[in-house]
Amino acid sequence: MSPSSHRRPSILSHRPRTSSAVDSKPESAYPDMGVKRTASQTFAPHGATMATAENVDEGRTAWFSTHAHTSSLSRASQVIAGGCKQIRRRLSTSSSRPSSTASSFVDNGFTGPMPPSQTPHLIHHDSGIPSPFEPRGENSQPSRFSIRRFNTMRNRRPAASGPCGDTARYNPCPPPIPSNYPQQPPGHAARAAAAAMNNERISTQRREQELTARFLAGKMDSMQSSDEDIKDNESGIGMSCSMALQRTDSVQEKKYDPVRHLPAEITTMIFSNLEAPTLILAEVVSHAWNEAARSPHVWRNVFLSKFQPKVHVSPTPIMMGGAGCGQFRNGKPVPMQNWKEMYKVRKTINRRWNNGSPSAIYLNGHTDSVYCCQFDEDKIITGSRDRTIRVWDMKTYKCVKVIGGATNRPVPNTPHRLEAHKETVVNNPSLNGTAEGNDIYHIPADYHEASILCLQYDNEIMVTGSSDHTCIVWDITGKNYVPLYRLKGHSAGVLDVCLDDKHIISCSKDASINVWDRKTGNHIRCLQGHRGPVNAVQLRGNLLVSASGDGVAKLWNLDSGLCVKEFPSQDRGLAAVEFSDDAKTVLAGGNDHVVYKFDANSGQLTHTSHKHGGLVRSLFLDAHNGRVISGSYDQSIRIADYKTGDVFGLYENWTTSWILSAKSDYRRVVATSQDGRALILDFGWRVNGKELLVSDK
Numbered sequence: 001m002s003p004s005s006h007r008r009p010s011i012l013s014h015r016p017r018t019s020s021a022v023d024s025k026p027e028s029a030y031p032d033m034g035v036k037r038t039a040s041q042t043f044a045p046h047g048a049t050m051a052t053a054e055n056v057d058e059g060r061t062a063w064f065s066t067h068a069h070t071s072s073l074s075r076a077s078q079v080i081a082g083g084c085k086q087i088r089r090r091l092s093t094s095s096s097r098p099s100s101t102a103s104s105f106v107d108n109g110f111t112g113p114m115p116p117s118q119t120p121h122l123i124h125h126d127s128g129i130p131s132p133f134e135p136r137g138e139n140s141q142p143s144r145f146s147i148r149r150f151n152t153m154r155n156r157r158p159a160a161s162g163p164c165g166d167t168a169r170y171n172p173c174p175p176p177i178p179s180n181y182p183q184q185p186p187g188h189a190a191r192a193a194a195a196a197m198n199n200e201r202i203s204t205q206r207r208e209q210e211l212t213a214r215f216l217a218g219k220m221d222s223m224q225s226s227d228e229d230i231k232d233n234e235s236g237i238g239m240s241c242s243m244a245l246q247r248t249d250s251v252q253e254k255k256y257d258p259v260r261h262l263p264a265e266i267t268t269m270i271f272s273n274l275e276a277p278t279l280i281l282a283e284v285v286s287h288a289w290n291e292a293a294r295s296p297h298v299w300r301n302v303f304l305s306k307f308q309p310k311v312h313v314s315p316t317p318i319m320m321g322g323a324g325c326g327q328f329r330n331g332k333p334v335p336m337q338n339w340k341e342m343y344k345v346r347k348t349i350n351r352r353w354n355n356g357s358p359s360a361i362y363l364n365g366h367t368d369s370v371y372c373c374q375f376d377e378d379k380i381i382t383g384s385r386d387r388t389i390r391v392w393d394m395k396t397y398k399c400v401k402v403i404g405g406a407t408n409r410p411v412p413n414t415p416h417r418l419e420a421h422k423e424t425v426v427n428n429p430s431l432n433g434t435a436e437g438n439d440i441y442h443i444p445a446d447y448h449e450a451s452i453l454c455l456q457y458d459n460e461i462m463v464t465g466s467s468d469h470t471c472i473v474w475d476i477t478g479k480n481y482v483p484l485y486r487l488k489g490h491s492a493g494v495l496d497v498c499l500d501d502k503h504i505i506s507c508s509k510d511a512s513i514n515v516w517d518r519k520t521g522n523h524i525r526c527l528q529g530h531r532g533p534v535n536a537v538q539l540r541g542n543l544l545v546s547a548s549g550d551g552v553a554k555l556w557n558l559d560s561g562l563c564v565k566e567f568p569s570q571d572r573g574l575a576a577v578e579f580s581d582d583a584k585t586v587l588a589g590g591n592d593h594v595v596y597k598f599d600a601n602s603g604q605l606t607h608t609s610h611k612h613g614g615l616v617r618s619l620f621l622d623a624h625n626g627r628v629i630s631g632s633y634d635q636s637i638r639i640a641d642y643k644t645g646d647v648f649g650l651y652e653n654w655t656t657s658w659i660l661s662a663k664s665d666y667r668r669v670v671a672t673s674q675d676g677r678a679l680i681l682d683f684g685w686r687v688n689g690k691e692l693l694v695s696d697k
Contacts, residue, residue, distance in 0.1 A: 205256040212285060259288045267292050272301035276343060299339035307346055307666075309624045312582035313541035315500040318458050320620065321665020322377035324349075324693040338692060345689040349667055352683040353627070353639070356649050358669070359685035361426040363392050363678035364418075365399045367410050370672035372454045373661050377694050380670060382678050383452030383464060386410070391481075392678070397426050402441045403481055405449060409441055418675055421654045425685055446472060446483035454496045461518075463487075463504055465494030471506050473521065485521045489514045498539045503558065505544060507534035513546055515558060525561050529554060535590075536619075538579035545586050545600075547577035553588045555600060567598040567605075576619035578628075587628065589616030595630055597645060609645045612636065618671075620663040629669055631659030637671055637681070639664075655679055666693075 259267055271279060271293055279302060282293040292298070308325050326342055327334040352358065368385035375381070379400075380392040388404035402410075412433025420427050431437035450467035457463070461484070462474040471487040471494055492509035499505065503524070504516040513527035513534055532549030544556040551573050555565035572591030579586060585606075586598040595609040595616060613634030620629040626642040637659060639649030657674035664670070667690070669681040684690040 201256055205258070208256060209258075257286065257288055259286075259292050264292075268295060268297045268301075271295070271298045272305075274302070276302055276306075294340070296337070296339055299343060300333060300337070303339045303343045303346075304333070306343075309581075315502065315541070317500070317540060317581055318456065319376075319665075320622075320663050321375055321668070321670075322693070322695060324666035325695075326693060327696045334696075341689055342692045345684075345687055345693060346666070348687050349684045349690070350625075352687070354648060356651075358423065358651075358681035358683045360421040360424040360654060361397055361680035361682055361685075362418075362420055362424060362428075363397060363399070363680070364428060364430040364676075365390055365402070365410070365432060366676045366678075367432070368676055369657075369660060369674040370676060370678055371452065371660050373663065373670055373672050373678060374456060375663070375665075375670050380678065380680075381455060381457065381462070382672060383455045384676070385451040386676075387448060387451060389452055389455070389464065389481075397428055397680075399431060399437075400440060401481065402437075403444060403447065404441070405447045406443055408447075410437070418656055418677060425682075442481065444481065444483050446486060448472065450493075453493060456497050456499055458499065458501075461499075463497045463499055463506075465497045465506055467493040469493060469508070471497060471504070473504070487514075487516055487521060487523075489523055489526075492533075495533065496536045498537050500539055503539065505537050505539055507537045507546060509533040511548070511550075513537060513544070513556070515561075527556055527561055527563075529563050532573060535573075535575045536577040538577055540579045540581070540583040543579070543583055545577055545579045547574035547588050547590070549573035549575075549590075551590075553577050553586060553596075553598070555586070565600065565603050567596070567603060569596060570608075575615060575617055576630075578619045578621040580621060580623045582623070585621075585623075587619055587621055589619050589630060591615055593632070595619065595628065595640070595645070607645045609638075609640055610647055612638065614658075617658065617660055618662045622664055622666075625666055627664065629662050629664045631662035631671055633658045635659060635673075637662050637669060639669075651681060654681070 262270075271282065274282065279293050279298065283290045304325065307323075309319065309323055324346060325333070326337050326339075363380070363382075366382065366384040366386055366388070370382050370384045372383045373380060375394065378394050380394060382390050382392070384390070386404075387408045388402055388410070390399050390403075391401040392398065393400050410430075410432040431440070448464065448466040448468055448470075452464055452466055454465040455462060457474075457476060460475070460477055462476050462481070463471055464474070465471045469488070469490045469492060473484045473487065475482045475484050487504065487506065490506065490508035490510055490512065494506050494508050497504065497506045499518060502518055504518050504521075505513065506516070507513045511528075511530045511532055511534060513530075515524040515527065516522065517524055527544075527546075530546065530548040530550055530552070532551075534546050534548050536547045538545050542558045544558055545553060546556065547553045551569045551571070553567040553569075553574055554563045555567070556562070557564050567586055567588060569588065569590060569592055574588045574590035576589045577587065580600075584600050586600050587595055588598070589595045593611040593614060593616060597606040597608070598604065599606055609628075609630075612630065612632035613636065615633040616630055617633060618629075618631035621642065622629070623642055628640045628642050628645075630638045630640070632638070634652075635655055635658060636650060636652040637654070638647050638651075640647045655671070655673035655675055655677065660672050660674060662669060662671040667682065667684040671679045671681070673679065684693075
């Protein structure tokens with residue numbers, strides 16, 4: 001059955017006839033004419049008149065061309081006919097854009113030109129054609145009938161169906177589904193929806209990562225590149241951000257935040273690779289990021305990666321002082337330490353190094369020049385020309401043991417009171433001649449009867465060298481300092497010693513270097529080659545570096561006993577030498593008043609430091625913290641950058657005589673002087689939390 005068989009009867013058949021009789025009546029006789037008539041009744045194509053009701057019923061398409069001027073039209077129709085002439089004339093010269101009236105003709109199914117006698121002045125103002133609502137002359141008035149007619153047509157609701165034969169055009173029906181149309185498998189819609197959600201999740205996560213990266217990059221750009229520029233009191237880093245914590249309110253951000261979904265182990269590993277300033281900024285991203293970034297596991301890794309000393313050679317070189325890395329047991333860090341606070345303390349101490357603001361601590365007791373020293377976190381051991389060895393408590397800075405012969409016991413009132421620096425915080429008086437001083441004096445089974453010129457110790461033994469041409473090996477495990485055996489082989493005073501877990505090395509004024517077996521004390525070999533006193537030696541693995549008064553530093557292979565490299569000074573003899581922990585750099589100083597830096601592999605001179613005012617008597621290299629400590633006869637202690645050699649710390653006249661030895665760790669410098677005192681420059685004295693860095697060994 002065709003769709004046209006069910007069409008609703010047209011309302012045209014029920015409309016009043018359009019005859020001359022009707023048109024001849026006054027306009028008021030048809031009050032509802034504007035409501036009843038439609039555009040199809042009122043207007044006809046160009047050259048035709050309107051059809052009667054019978055003509056419309058017979059075909060609705062017949063047009064009468066012979067009655068254009070004979071039909072009895074109303075006054076309104078005449079007005080419309082006059083307006084159509086103007087419309088045709090204007091349309092022929094105006095733009096091709098259809099007016100609102102032209103569109104209404106097309107919408108009603110007409111495709112021919114608009115009739116001149118029945119087209120109203122319904123032209124849009126943008127086309128430049130005047131509207132019928134505007135006067136066309138000075139005294140002309142628009143037709144009341146035409147205005148009413150137009151308003152009725154414009155506001156009339158469109159018919160349910162179009163003109164005859166155009167139903168499909170106005171109410172299109174979907175085409176039937178072909179029988180061979182492919183059917184989607186079950187669950188296709190669910191899978192498509194899941195895929196769309198997954199794509200959205202990935203896009204959102206990518207945007208979050210970009211925003212987070214941009215946020216962190218912007219914050220990092222606002223800070224200076226150096227860690228020391230992020231200030232919190234004296235520390236080099238603000239350990240708590242001053243920004244308010246930003247809450248993540250977006251459901252999408254919470255849902256796709258990687259920190260919320262990744263396992264804690266992976267998050268810890270990721271955050272552990274951040275620098276401390278970036279890690280602190282990460283704490284303000286969200287609550288989840290704050291919890292992850294404040295994790296003790298994260299800060300432990302960040303702290304140790306920056307501050308824990310690295311081992312480059314075997315056996316491990318003896319460490320001077322403390323590592324400043326907190327408590328360790330069996331080589332592993334003790335749990336439940338405040339690693340973030342420890343990081344802050346270390347940065348504060350480093351800042352005081354850079355600012356040159358230490359506190360002075362004086363150790364009084366020796367009665368003559370103090371030639372050598374070594375220290376750790378518990379004690380300081382010094383050797384003096386007064387033929388005694390003293391052990392000082394690092395916490396109380398009091399002398400707890402004096403080791404010497406019966407004839408070397410100090411007398412009262414020695415030494416005399418010496419001038420102290422204005423930054424002094426501890427200056428305990430000497431215990432010599434007091435009851436407490438007598439109690440701490442220890443006379444061992446064997447001892448030196450001459451000046452103690454050098455010493456070095458580890459956790460088990462201590463080796464001392466003396467002007468008596470010998471070395472004594474001491475057992476220090478029980479803190480009783482029991483002499484084990486004496487090393488004899490030099491023909492002059494022993495100027496320096498060093499050791500590891502296999503060897504003991506001694507050098508002498510006789511220009512020789514002796515290698516000893518640590519366990520048995522047997523002599524292994526003698527290294528010959530220097531033409532002057534060998535003033536200093538340093539051991540790294542199977543390599544040994546030495547400095548001599550002949551002006552040359554030499555690199556030796558202990559396995560072969562051969563010299564493999566030489567490092568000459570520019571003019572005079574060398575009094576001190578240092579070998580870096582990775583065995584790549586050699587430092588030497590002496591009568592030239594400068595510190596030389598050599599490349600150990602090539603032997604080339606890297607750079608020379610600024611001159612001291614006198615002989616460089618002592619050198620110490622703290623490569624991990626990037627500092628070089630030098631002591632001179634000009635009574636000064638200098639601290640220089642390891643890489644560049646630039647001096648950033650100069651401490652003059654903190655003692656009253658020559659500096660004979662100067663060594664350091666992460667926190668302090670311990671120096672000895674010819675005035676009989678030991679001096680500690682403590683850069684952590686006023687730093688809160690410094691005790692967190694001390695090992696409990």
